[in-house]
Amino acid sequence: MTPTAAEKRFAWLLCAPAVTAMLVVTGWPVAYAIWLSLFRYDLRFPGQRAFVGLDNYLSVFTSEVWWQAFGNTLLLTVVSVGIELVVGLALALLMHRTVFGRRTVRTVILIPYGIITVVAALAWKFAFDPTTGFVNALLGLDQAWLTDRPSALFVIIFTEVWKTAPFMALLLLAGLTLVPEDVLQAARVDGASAWQRLWRITLPLMKPTILVALLFRTLDAFRIFDTVFVQTRGAHGTESVSLVGYHTLVTRLNLGLGSAVSVLIFACVVVIAVLFVKAFGTALQTGVDDAR
Amino acid sequence: MRASAATPRRWGQPTWRAACGALLSLLVACDDTPLPGRAPLPEVAVLHWYVFDEPSGAFETAAQRCSEGSRGDYRVQLVALPADADQQREQLVRRLAAGDRDIDLIGMDVIWTAEFATAGWILPWQGEAAARARAGRLPAALQSASYAGRLWAAPFTTNTQLLWYRTDRIATPPRTWSELLAEAEPLGPGAIQAQGERYEGLTEFFTSLLASAGGRVLDDGGRRVALPDGPTREALAIMRRLARYPGADPALGSAREDQARLAFETGEPTFMLNYTYVWPSARRNAPQVAAHMGWARWPGVRGHGPSRVTIGGINLGVGAWTRYPQRALRAAACIAAPDNQRLAAARGGLPPTALALYDDPAVRETFPFADLLRETLQDAVQRAQSPLYNDVSLAISRTLHPLDAIEPRRDAERLRATVGRALRSEGLL
Numbered sequence: 047m048t049p050t051a052a053e054k055r056f057a058w059l060l061c062a063p064a065v066t067a068m069l070v071v072t073g074w075p076v077a078y079a080i081w082l083s084l085f086r087y088d089l090r091f092p093g094q095r096a097f098v099g100l101d102n103y104l105s106v107f108t109s110e111v112w113w114q115a116f117g118n119t120l121l122l123t124v125v126s127v128g129i130e131l132v133v134g135l136a137l138a139l140l141m142h143r144t145v146f147g148r149r150t151v152r153t154v155i156l157i158p159y160g161i162i163t164v165v166a167a168l169a170w171k172f173a174f175d176p177t178t179g180f181v182n183a184l185l186g187l188d189q190a191w192l193t194d195r196p197s198a199l200f201v202i203i204f205t206e207v208w209k210t211a212p213f214m215a216l217l218l219l220a221g222l223t224l225v226p227e228d229v230l231q232a233a234r235v236d237g238a239s240a241w242q243r244l245w246r247i248t249l250p251l252m253k254p255t256i257l258v259a260l261l262f263r264t265l266d267a268f269r270i271f272d273t274v275f276v277q278t279r280g281a282h283g284t285e286s287v288s289l290v291g292y293h294t295l296v297t298r299l300n301l302g303l304g305s306a307v308s309v310l311i312f313a314c315v316v317v318i319a320v321l322f323v324k325a326f327g328t329a330l331q332t333g334v335d336d337a338r
Numbered sequence: 339m340r341a342s343a344a345t346p347r348r349w350g351q352p353t354w355r356a357a358c359g360a361l362l363s364l365l366v367a368c369d370d371t372p373l374p375g376r377a378p379l380p381e382v383a384v385l386h387w388y389v390f391d392e393p394s395g396a397f398e399t400a401a402q403r404c405s406e407g408s409r410g411d412y413r414v415q416l417v418a419l420p421a422d423a424d425q426q427r428e429q430l431v432r433r434l435a436a437g438d439r440d441i442d443l444i445g446m447d448v449i450w451t452a453e454f455a456t457a458g459w460i461l462p463w464q465g466e467a468a469a470r471a472r473a474g475r476l477p478a479a480l481q482s483a484s485y486a487g488r489l490w491a492a493p494f495t496t497n498t499q500l501l502w503y504r505t506d507r508i509a510t511p512p513r514t515w516s517e518l519l520a521e522a523e524p525l526g527p528g529a530i531q532a533q534g535e536r537y538e539g540l541t542e543f544f545t546s547l548l549a550s551a552g553g554r555v556l557d558d559g560g561r562r563v564a565l566p567d568g569p570t571r572e573a574l575a576i577m578r579r580l581a582r583y584p585g586a587d588p589a590l591g592s593a594r595e596d597q598a599r600l601a602f603e604t605g606e607p608t609f610m611l612n613y614t615y616v617w618p619s620a621r622r623n624a625p626q627v628a629a630h631m632g633w634a635r636w637p638g639v640r641g642h643g644p645s646r647v648t649i650g651g652i653n654l655g656v657g658a659w660t661r662y663p664q665r666a667l668r669a670a671a672c673i674a675a676p677d678n679q680r681l682a683a684a685r686g687g688l689p690p691t692a693l694a695l696y697d698d699p700a701v702r703e704t705f706p707f708a709d710l711l712r713e714t715l716q717d718a719v720q721r722a723q724s725p726l727y728n729d730v731s732l733a734i735s736r737t738l739h740p741l742d743a744i745e746p747r748r749d750a751e752r753l754r755a756t757v758g759r760a761l762r763s764e765g766l767l
Contacts, residue, residue: 086763089457090431090435090725091456091763105765109765109766111736111765111767190589190592193589193591193592194591281535281536282592293767294766294767296432298728298729298767299431299432300763303763303765
């Protein structure tokens with residue numbers, strides 16, 4: 047039964063409050079940021095506001111600061127999401143297969159995810175600190191971790207992985223429960239090894255879930271701010287794009303330039319989302335094809 | 339689940355009515371009209387003084403003294419800002435840019451004057467009030483509180499760096515950087531403690547070196563890049579040498595004032611460039627080091643006479659959006675008066691801006707190096723006085739960090755380019 051015109055109108059009417067709220071809280075700020083990014087507008091010189099077209103974007107693209115931060119952000123995203131996927135999958139398998147103390151295991155694994163990022167970042171900052179921390183003593187090292195780029199990036203990635211691998215595990219666990227037990231049993235009867243069962247059956251069937259998990263985490267990781275802010279404040283070449291935006295907007299009060307940075311971050315996030323959604327579509331499609 | 343709980347509750351049921359009643363009584367309680375029989379509140383203006391959290395309580399006492407002395411005119415209430423100057427500024431500018439009426443008095447770092455004045459966030463001092471705030475004050479401190487020919491704040495405390503050294507290892511302190519580096523070389527790694535981290539301290543270090551070599555960052559009006567080639571290269575060469583001479587401190591790239599202080603208190607290093615707060619700190623934490631602690635003027639650059647070091651400290655400004663501009667002005671003048679400066683010096687270890695206090699016995703007891711301090715402050719140099727100072731400083735510290743990678747010829751060029759961009763408000767920093 048197709049809905050009549052009156053029913054359609056009624057449906058829209060019912061949606062209207064939610065759509066309006068969405069437009070007000072997301073659409074308007076995004077549009078305003080795009081508008082601001084076309085101006086030379088510094089809160090310290092309110093009188094000098096002027097339309098400059100795409101100059102702010104040009105300024106960002108010709109700045110080594112932006113490209114270094116962009117490279118850092120990509121590196122942090124790819125490495126931390128990659129490790130999280132592997133660790134998360136291992137944790138998911140553990141949670142899925144645990145027979146004894148299932149609840150305890152799941153709770154313990156989820157604890158890091160329950161800790162606020164700022165707290166986790168501070169805790170690890172102290173842990174890696176040469177005077178207050180336990181890491182150096184544990185490893186028998188004498189390393190000032192947060193004072194040069196490679197080791198500082200390592201600490202940031204480590205904190206990110208520690209904090210969000212459980213989230214990944216939780217999402218992947220949902221995917222694991224979707225894998226039919228009888229298919230795995232059949233494969234086992236046919237003599238497939240545990241590795242083959244994981245690689246050939248479990249993972250392909252979980253593909254849509256993995257993509258969703260990766261999408262969530264990649265979007266989050268690309269906007270990384272708090273861990274870097276707390277641990278290094280962007281020093282020693284560890285700045286991320288969000289931190290560049292923060293410095294430009296909040297420290298320098300340069301609304302025009304800062305908005306251009308924010309808009310570019312938004313554009314990157316959109317590109318990531320579109321790529322994943324495309325891959326997700328193909329994954330679903332191949333899943334359907336396989337089932338036929 | 340019980341059946342009764344499953345039936346949906348409707349408006350008008352007892353719980354809802356009770357909630358409404360509670361809300362109403364709350365609203366009534368919020369009404370601040372005095373109850374009959376009770377006198378209305380006296381008309382005392384509460385002035386909020388935003389200033390860094392001074393640990394000794396000297397500011398708190400000063401605020402209390404002035405409040406009492408005002409006889410009901412105003413009451414100053416301290417609002418603590420973070421210890422880090424960058425974070426203090428961040429919190430203040432965000433609120434000032436939004437026109438926050440709650441900010442009456444501001445403990446302003448000397449480098450904020452031009453920015454706050456240009457943006458219209460603070461009120462200028464005029465006539466009688468300005469004349470009184472200027473009387474008997476250190477010229478360099480007054481200059482730090484002035485911009486475009488007007489006074490924007492009352493000089494309160496000041497500060498500058500000295501060269502600290504171990505009297506048990508060094509007979510006569512070095513007067514120039516070449517002498518300092520030559521004397522430090524045989525003493526092993528980390529003999530000189532300085533500030534090489536990428537932050538404001540690095541900009542200060544560079545500005546002091548540049549001024550000591552006869553140069554400066556911006557021209558007179560603060561609108562164009564100065565950075566003359568000769569002095570700039572000389573300053574950069576010294577920074578490079580400090581980071582690369584055989585006994586260079588491997589941790590220089592992440593050293594701030596406090597790391598330097600802590601390192602010096604271990605007794606290993608022989609020299610340290612730092613602010614005067616290291617003296618009371620060493621006496622408290624490391625008396626055996628303090629017993630052999632000497633002080634001398636910050637090293638100069640050979641062939642250019644005595645050094646010129648950047649001035650620090652805080653000035654008292656009046657927020658532009660305050661409800662009580664006149665009372666805030668009176669309160670600021672009171673807090674910055676010599677009596678309270680003496681208190682801040684004796685109790686908090688903050689050097690005064692009132693010149694006469696350098697001969698005061700209480701102050702001289704806190705600062706046995708009072709004469710040297712006054713002499714250094716008389717020649718002190720301002721960091722670039724520009725409304726874009728924050729950007730200029732970021733440009734400098736970003737270009738020069740890490741010190742061991744400095745190439746004087748190339749980086750003098752780069753520095754001119756990035757500072758120029760910062761002055762045009764262009765590009766990311």
